[in-house]
Amino acid sequence: MLALSTKPLMNLYDEKPFGSNSKMGVTLIVKCTKCAGLMLTAKGQKTKVCPYCGTHVNLLRVQRVAASDSAFEASEMLRKLKSEKGFDKK
Ligand SMILES: [Zn+2]
Numbered sequence: 001m002l003a004l005s006t007k008p009l010m011n012l013y014d015e016k017p018f019g020s021n022s023k024m025g026v027t028l029i030v031k032c033t034k035c036a037g038l039m040l041t042a043k044g045q046k047t048k049v050c051p052y053c054g055t056h057v058n059l060l061r062v063q064r065v066a067a068s069d070s071a072f073e074a075s076e077m078l079r080k081l082k083s084e085k086g087f088d089k090k
Helices: 007-014 071-085
Strands: 027-031 038-042 047-049 056-058 063-068
Touching: 027 071, 038 071, 063 071
Parallel strands: none
Antiparallel strands: 027 038, 027 063, 047 056
16 A cells, blocks of 8 residues: 655655756766767766767766756756857857
8 A cells, every 4th residue: 555645745856846856966067988078967877878979978987077966057057168168059
């Protein structure tokens, strides 16, 4: 049988805009070892597939560009970094 006593807690989590990420703590901006593309990852993760080149990046070896305890702030930082470096230029 399922107890429903956890429901108030669930509601607390639902209030956060970045539900699943907000509980994960620090969000890191890392640089792909192969293509040098910047991407977001949660601290504690060991590998991530680069969204640019598809490489399985080892997050223990990868260069950390920045870190934030807010997933939203990290994504904003990533956007700024990209525009500074001209990644978004077409
Ligand atoms: Zn890459």
